[in-house]
Amino acid sequence: MPTTDILSAYWSHSELSTNGLILLNLFGALLLGLMVGYERSYHGRAAGMRTYGLVCMASAALTVIGGYPGYWFGGHGGALAAVSDPTRVVQGIVTGVGFLGAGVIMREGFNISGLTTAASIWTSAVIGILVGVGFYMAAMGLAFFATMIMIYLTRLEAILPSRHAVAITMRFKPDFIPREDALRRIALERGYEIAGGSLTIGSDNGMQEWRFVALALSKKSGAPLPELAAELSAFNGIASFQIAHARN
Numbered sequence: 001m002p003t004t005d006i007l008s009a010y011w012s013h014s015e016l017s018t019n020g021l022i023l024l025n026l027f028g029a030l031l032l033g034l035m036v037g038y039e040r041s042y043h044g045r046a047a048g049m050r051t052y053g054l055v056c057m058a059s060a061a062l063t064v065i066g067g068y069p070g071y072w073f074g075g076h077g078g079a080l081a082a083v084s085d086p087t088r089v090v091q092g093i094v095t096g097v098g099f100l101g102a103g104v105i106m107r108e109g110f111n112i113s114g115l116t117t118a119a120s121i122w123t124s125a126v127i128g129i130l131v132g133v134g135f136y137m138a139a140m141g142l143a144f145f146a147t148m149i150m151i152y153l154t155r156l157e158a159i160l161p162s163r164h165a166v167a168i169t170m171r172f173k174p175d176f177i178p179r180e181d182a183l184r185r186i187a188l189e190r191g192y193e194i195a196g197g198s199l200t201i202g203s204d205n206g207m208q209e210w211r212f213v214a215l216a217l218s219k220k221s222g223a224p225l226p227e228l229a230a231e232l233s234a235f236n237g238i239a240s241f242q243i244a245h246a247r248n
Contacts, residue, residue: 018068030145088226090129120146126142127142170232177208194214
């Protein structure tokens with residue numbers, strides 16, 4: 001078969017129609033993933049809209065192409081599957097890249113970084129799989145959606161209602177006994193609430209160390225970090241502290 005005929009088979013009407021259906025599935029999965037991610041982002045969780053959107057969309061891509069094996073490799077997927085099983089190759093790629101993505105995720109205290117990078121690496125692997133099986137238009141669409149998410153989604157997040165989170169570590173003097181109810185009241189007076197399940201208490205050399213995440217009550221509430229740092233510095237019972245934005 002001439003090379004031109006082989007290449008044209010990848011862009012036939014039936015192949016393009018299948019790619020269009022795949023793109024509709026990817027777009028729907030993207031919207032649903034963004035919706036779930038927004039809920040997590042609004043409540044100050046590490047994984048936000050970009051991470052959820054990328055993972056949901058890439059997962060849909062891997063699932064939906066399994067429904068069109070006859071259109072793989074320009075319509076020769078059925079014949080090639082009799083010789084080798086491409087799905088086993090796909091499974092190995094997804095597993096291996098998953099370990100690669102996990103290597104870029106780092107955690108320092110309450111701050112987690114690299115989640116979106118890991119999700120984008122995994123999405124890039126899925127783009128490569130789509131190209132490999134011959135769904136070129138779907139691969140380009142997935143690459144376009146993923147790029148738009150990482151470039152422009154922060155602008156959308158800035159418009160949507162949100163609550164920023166602050167990670168705080170306080171070490172108290174040996175003769176000072178902190179109280180949780182007083183801490184929560186002070187946080188509310190400054191426009192924050194302590195996130196449920198985030199309070200961790202430790203002790204070293206007779207000095208208690210409290211670590212928690214303070215979540216702003218609304219997008220416009222919550223004292224800025226310099227103001228919080230100034231108040232913590234003036235507090236007699238605190239020996240040392242650390243404060244930072246809790247981010248992913």
